[in-house]
Amino acid sequence: xxxxxxxxxxxxxxxxxxxxxxxxxxxxxxxxxxxxxxxxxxxxxxxxxxxxxxxxxxxxxxxxxxxxxxxxxxxxxxxxxxxxxxxxxxxxxxxxxxxxxxxxxxxxxxxxxxxxxxxxxxxxxxxxxxxxxxxxxxxxxxxxxxxxxxxxxxxxxxxxxxxxxxxxxxxxxxxxxxxxxxxxxxxxxxxxxxxxxxxxxxxxxxxxxxxxxxxxxxxxxxxxxxxxxxxxxxxxxxxxxxxxxxxxxxxxxxxxxxxxxxxxxxxxxxxxxxxxxxxxxxxxxxxxxxxxxxxxxxxxxxxxxxxxxxxxxxxxxxxxxxxxxxxxxxxxxxxxxxxxxxxxxxxxxxxxxxxxxxxxxxxxxxxxxxxxxxxxxxxxxxxxxxxxxxxxxxxxxxxxxxxxxxxxxxxxxxxxxxxxxxxxxxxxxxxxxxxxxxxxxxxxxxxxxxxxxxxxxxxxxxxxxxxxxxxxxxxxxxxxxxxxxxxxxxxxxxxxxxxxxxxxxxxxxxxxxxxxxxxxxxxxxxxxxxxxxxxxxxxxxxxxxxxxxxxxxxxxxxxxxxxxxxxxxxxxxxxxxxxx
Numbered sequence: 001x002x003x004x005x006x007x008x009x010x011x012x013x014x015x016x017x018x019x020x021x022x023x024x025x026x027x028x029x030x031x032x033x034x035x036x037x038x039x040x041x042x043x044x045x046x047x048x049x050x051x052x053x054x055x056x057x058x059x060x061x062x063x064x065x066x067x068x069x070x071x072x073x074x075x076x077x078x079x080x081x082x083x084x085x086x087x088x089x090x091x092x093x094x095x096x097x098x099x100x101x102x103x104x105x106x107x108x109x110x111x112x113x114x115x116x117x118x119x120x121x122x123x124x125x126x127x128x129x130x131x132x133x134x135x136x137x138x139x140x141x142x143x144x145x146x147x148x149x150x151x152x153x154x155x156x157x158x159x160x161x162x163x164x165x166x167x168x169x170x171x172x173x174x175x176x177x178x179x180x181x182x183x184x185x186x187x188x189x190x191x192x193x194x195x196x197x198x199x200x201x202x203x204x205x206x207x208x209x210x211x212x213x214x215x216x217x218x219x220x221x222x223x224x225x226x227x228x229x230x231x232x233x234x235x236x237x238x239x240x241x242x243x244x245x246x247x248x249x250x251x252x253x254x255x256x257x258x259x260x261x262x263x264x265x266x267x268x269x270x271x272x273x274x275x276x277x278x279x280x281x282x283x284x285x286x287x288x289x290x291x292x293x294x295x296x297x298x299x300x301x302x303x304x305x306x307x308x309x310x311x312x313x314x315x316x317x318x319x320x321x322x323x324x325x326x327x328x329x330x331x332x333x334x335x336x337x338x339x340x341x342x343x344x345x346x347x348x349x350x351x352x353x354x355x356x357x358x359x360x361x362x363x364x365x366x367x368x369x370x371x372x373x374x375x376x377x378x379x380x381x382x383x384x385x386x387x388x389x390x391x392x393x394x395x396x397x398x399x400x401x402x403x404x405x406x407x408x409x410x411x412x413x414x415x416x417x418x419x420x421x422x423x424x425x426x427x428x429x430x431x432x433x434x435x436x437x438x439x440x441x442x443x444x445x446x447x448x449x450x451x452x453x454x455x456x457x458x459x460x461x462x463x464x465x466x467x468x469x470x471x472x473x474x475x476x477x478x479x480x481x482x483x484x485x486x487x488x489x490x491x492x493x494x495x496x497x498x499x500x501x502x503x504x505x506x507x508x509x510x511x512x513x514x515x516x517x518x519x520x521x522x523x524x525x526x527x528x529x530x531x532x533x534x535x536x537x538x539x540x541x542x543x544x545x546x547x548x549x550x551x552x553x554x555x556x557x558x559x560x561x562x563x564x565x566x567x568x569x570x571x572x573x574x575x576x577x578x579x580x
Contacts, residue, residue, distance in 0.1 A: 001067035003060075005029055005042070007075075018061040026054040029073065043072040097339045098351070100241040100251055104155045105341075109136045109249050135159065136248030151430060154349070155249035157205035158342065173340055173348040200411040200420065203373040203430055207338055207351045208241070209250035211294070211369040211434040214442040219296075221454060222258045223357065223365070226298050229460050231265040234272060237294040238285045238488065241351060253293040253353050256443045257285070257488035262456045270297065277455075277496055284491050287511035288443070294353035295332060297325075300365065309363030314356070319393035319425065321356075321370055326395065326425050327387065329354045330372045330380030349374045355434055369432035376428035384409065385423070394422040443515070446487035450475050454489050464489075466499040470538040482522040486514045500534045 002013050003025075014028050030037040042052040044063075052063070052071065110133035119130040134141055136156040142149040152160070158173075213219055225233045235258040244250035259281045262273040285291060301311045314320050321329070333350035340348040353369055360366035372380075379385040379397070384406055388394045397409045397420045409420040411427050446452075452472050453462040462468075469490075476484045484490070491514075494500070495507045506528060513521035525531065 003065065004068065004070045005032070005073050006070060007033060007073040011070075016060065018059065018065070020060055021056055022052055022058045022060070022063070023054045023056045025052075025060065029071075033073065035075070039075060041074045043074055045072075097341070098241050100243055101155075101339070103243060104249050104251070107249065109155070109159055110134065111136060111138070111141060111248060135163065142248075149247055151203075151209075152205040153209050153244075153247050153250040154205050154207045155251075159249070162342075173343045197408045197410055198375075199417070200375055200409060200423075200427060202427065203375070206371060206430045206432060207251070207349050208253050208353055208371065208432060209247040210244045210252035211255065211353055211355060211367075211432055212252050213255045213367075213434070213436050214239075215440040215445065216436050217446065217451075218255060218258055218442070219357070219367070221451060222260070222296065223298070225260075225454070225457060225460065226300055229265075230267050230302075232267065232270050232298045232300070233260065233265060234263055234270050234295065234297045235260045236281075236292055237296055237353070237355065238281075238288075238290045239293045240290055241293065251351070253351065255293065256288070256290055258296060259285075259488065259492070260454055260456050267301070277492075280495050281492060284488065284495055284507070284511060287508045288488075288491075288515045290443075292336060293351065294355060295329075296355040296357065298357040300357060300359065303363060306363070310359035310365060312359045312361050312363065314358050314368070315361075320368070320431070321354075321372075321425055321429050322392035323385070323387035323395040323425050324392075325354070325356075326372055326376065326428060327380050327385060329370065330377040330385075333372060333377050334381055350377065353432065367434040369434040371430045371432065373428050373430060379409070379428075388422055391422065393425055395420070395425050395428075396422050443517075444486050444488050445483050446490070447472075447476055447480070447484045449477060449480075452487055452490045452493065455492055464493045464497075466497060466537070467541065469493060469497070470541045473538055474542050481526055482514075482519055485510060485522065500537060502530045503534055506530055 005012050012032055026037045044050045044052050112133050113131045116130045120128055122128055137152050137160040222235055237255045238257045239255040241251055242254050244252035261275040264271045303309045303311055333352045336350055336352040337347035338349045338351050356368045384397050385395050388396050398406050400406045410417040411420050453468055455464050494503050510525050
């Protein structure tokens, strides 16, 4: 007779005899699925949950197993078949899971509870319903926290959809909305196969649960641009992801530096320009074991009655994110997807965060963190969502045209579903707390005497030039060289300055030593001939107020020397011929 076995990978049929024992059946299933018999169980019925025991005496006839019976294969927790492991690796492809995801996937995740002296009636070593560990997605526990946890962490959500008897054999994470399936189809016959509507749902989980700036000086230097010019500013956050123990299986984005790309700004707007040196910033970050984790922008406007305070503009009666900002956040999240083994495509969602610097109720500068939902990112990817002209808190779903079909997008309100024309943006956003540590220990502390200027600020007189660098280095304490050089903006200058480009090949070594906080390696770097040459250039500038003396040659042992022109102050490379 034929019996069927259903597993995570689908249904398979086995040819067995009524006289076969259950032990024989387990052996056949083990061969079919390439999994050890000790690592799975067969369930007789999904409704009853009764497990079929492997026995050399019990036959299928005695258990009344008939032709066409369906068994359900349940794998032991923590076990994974060779085929499934290979599939997971194939899904990831070139995407590499973050270290924090690997750590959390191996953790138990349950929340331990102590013995209750009033409700528990058992001994110290026993457990009951009042003191058993609970799951990380337990709603009662999350609501009881102070403050309450509104969203599940992503790994708690994964545990929720993969728990139970079937261990999540049908759990797959795919891009929500299905909007990608209808992109580019134009024929009438294909329209019939397209979704007529897309229903938006509030996202119950978030990929990042907290944003932590390693030191207040990181954002203080960022805000100095607004303080001096009154113009708004955008920056990219470089940092890393770590386990956040305040939320079950939570993740926090730890920010170590802010890079400011080229931009033109006013008091009310910012326009990003082409960044030809953005890859250099990424390489410096990678040498520091950092990556882009988000973006930050200001929305600050002084109050008319008191210039020392800022306006409280973003609140429940106005908006938290505008539609344009929401679309920008969605686009950035799409550029930095999250590697996930449960996703058929290998990626699902994003950990890329958005931080807004604005005013709070008391008029003080306040930091707010957000992400947009995965459904919002899908709408942005397919260019369905656009801003409205006169209401920043509302978006609008494009309408179908003869050239392009766009399904209706619905969202839930108190009186039922409504078409998202317009769409309240708050339906698409997820808020996260942004904070600072009580005892800062930053990776890149920078100078405590006078920090070096930030890149791309020439419009307010802060240009990263050799002259500025020489002046700044002269003001630094000689015994704090490592702290002075442990500055993202200093490292970026050394990697891009053409005057002392002999240092550029050594910047990765300095970054790695800084990342390891290896004082001896940094001091060894300081003794290099390249840095000694740079010091000669800086000393000459600080002494004369101009470049190296005309015709002077700056030699490095074993290499051709730099030389300066007799007619100007340029420092020339060895391969350039000398002027006569």
